[in-house]
Amino acid sequence: MGLVVHKFGGTSVAGPERLKAVAARLVAAQRSGTRVVAVLSAMGKTTDDLIALAHEISESPHSRELDMLLSVGERVSCALAAMAIHDLGHEAISLTGSQAGIVTDTAHGRAKILEVRGKRVDDALDQGKIVLVAGFQGVSTELEVTTLGRGGSDATAVALAAALGAEACEIYTDVDGVYTADPRIVPEARKLAALSYEEMLELSGAGAKVLMLRSVEFGRNHGVRIHVRSSFNDADGTWIVGQEELVEQPIISGIAHDTSEAEVTILGVPDRPGIAARVVRALADAGVNVDMIVQNVSAEGHTDMSFTVPKAEVGVAERVLGPIVAEIEARGLATDSEIAKISLVGAGMRTHPGVAADMFDALAEAGVNIGIISTSPIRISCVVPAADVERAVRAVHERFALHEPLVSGD
């Protein structure tokens, strides 16, 4: 009998009624003839509330204790869902991350899953039970409770699906699936039936919030078929699968945008080896997450080096880079927080060289000025003024006719 891992986010379990709906869905899945594992997030804003409580106690809560605290939210959801399933006449058991065998490293607050020891889950499934696993948490190799950081519950679900050899990992969320662009900006955006891991990775990395990078990566590395769908209806969502499964490969899958970053530029950098490495290493050591890095061709022995970092980390970046700018005798440092990044993603791009030109053209026609540009084989990203981002997304969506049912590649 096949196994499906189902994952429900905070909105999907936000109250008693929604939890009962989740229970009913899982019972239906079991009745349809599959073994059922469900990974649940904490109810609604529980995790935020717990973090706020911790900060009432301490300005910088001890990381081990913060994990002890935060891990309770998902346990509450799972125990309540198990009760609801029992009331429907089916057997269920809730397990903490530790009980479910989610073994992580010791990095509290951002632990990585090292291994899944699925025996207890397997035994419960063999007894005909629906197994509810608390997401976002595990037990470290030093036997401490850990949490996995942002997107942790998705990671739990995909890792369990891989370890248990699941047919699929169904990620229930508050959106219907992955769209060609954010429907709040482009009302005619189209839901994608399927896309490849690589495309989803690029979209997630470029700011699409539907699924975190780490889960997609894990899914790709272990061949887990992921189905992103709504918890509020039964409609098909978006499948994220290996490229070999995709019959028709569109040139362009979709557009992502991201307004969470700022641009930092070091002006007039002397053209000497080692400087770029120096800069990037210093930022990494300070915990600054550098995203796009662009350096222009050197002109007259000097060049400008730009990159984007999360807005919240601009201050740190400035502190770190100040002395370096002086030391390397660059001309200065400029930062701009009023920017946005727009990215066009599609596996078919590899064989269609005109895509970048079309994108830049569309932006120019819309009067949007392009700052930094960076590309991968299946993605083109442009930094544009923050005020222009919605116009930019709509212009590019329109240019590539992404609202039309299929832009088939060949």
Add this chain to the structure above:
Amino acid sequence: MGLVVHKFGGTSVAGPERLKAVAARLVAAQRSGTRVVAVLSAMGKTTDDLIALAHEISESPHSRELDMLLSVGERVSCALAAMAIHDLGHEAISLTGSQAGIVTDTAHGRAKILEVRGKRVDDALDQGKIVLVAGFQGVSTELEVTTLGRGGSDATAVALAAALGAEACEIYTDVDGVYTADPRIVPEARKLAALSYEEMLELSGAGAKVLMLRSVEFGRNHGVRIHVRSSFNDADGTWIVGQEELVEQPIISGIAHDTSEAEVTILGVPDRPGIAARVVRALADAGVNVDMIVQNVSAEGHTDMSFTVPKAEVGVAERVLGPIVAEIEARGLATDSEIAKISLVGAGMRTHPGVAADMFDALAEAGVNIGIISTSPIRISCVVPAADVERAVRAVHERFALHEPLVSGD
């Protein structure tokens, strides 16, 4: 270096400020030169809120899952307290009941502690840490999370104190200690400096709410010195110790009262062997907790048999007893919920036979009618009309001059 186990109830950890006060108190205890273990309850009404949430999901929540749910409350308190201690520059670690080695039987919701495996607590103490243990919970012999039922956190504290060989178990609560009577009824009631396990057992059994029976019993059986005191000040509370430690033994320690019970009487019971056993067995099988049992001397081949049961269980008692009354050809069944029990407790009673007479006399003078009477070697309990209970407590308190500093026995 000596070890003290401290236990804080829900009121004492009800919010961030109170948790910080608890942290400060524990740090002070460590600075004074003791090893420090603290058992915490859930914050304020957390457990009640979780129970309410469970009942929104299910009319009769699955008992294993209810324990998974309820056990989170104490973990939250402990993690937050540990953060607060770290902020004061001391090392702390929070442990779940399971991590602290509290091994219980498998009776979910009312598990009994079978064993305390103190190694992890001991190791943390050896590292100079203040150890915070989630009260009210353990791990069963089948590796499931269990909760200990009412008074469970006190039980955790006393059991840990016994297992770790603590000098004392300090129970911090929202009252100053054990009083000669409820100060809300008798304003001049006096706080007792010390009393014996046996006296405390009788007071708890007779309705004094300050400490649950099970913790006192555990303390007595393992010789744990218990100090009941206020978490809101540094004043000494009441010590509960072995009789041999008490230098001066008063005749009377205090008065307890209980308005939670109802009286059930089987009228005109034929005087045949086996009937009392039959009745009590039937009630026990139905889960009815029978407290006082009294049977008068038989007159003309018939007698009345009375007992008290919790008010909430009167209906069940009536259902169970109806057929039995018919079968044994008793005259009928009468119940009265408008009653209260008043109990006078004191180890010196053993050697002072006039105490019962004095008590009945005081009640008679106050115009209080006595229903059932029952005694133990160190307790006299009377059932009185509920409306008269406060007057009865005051009259007896006055008669024995319990407000005076010492009624010394000899």
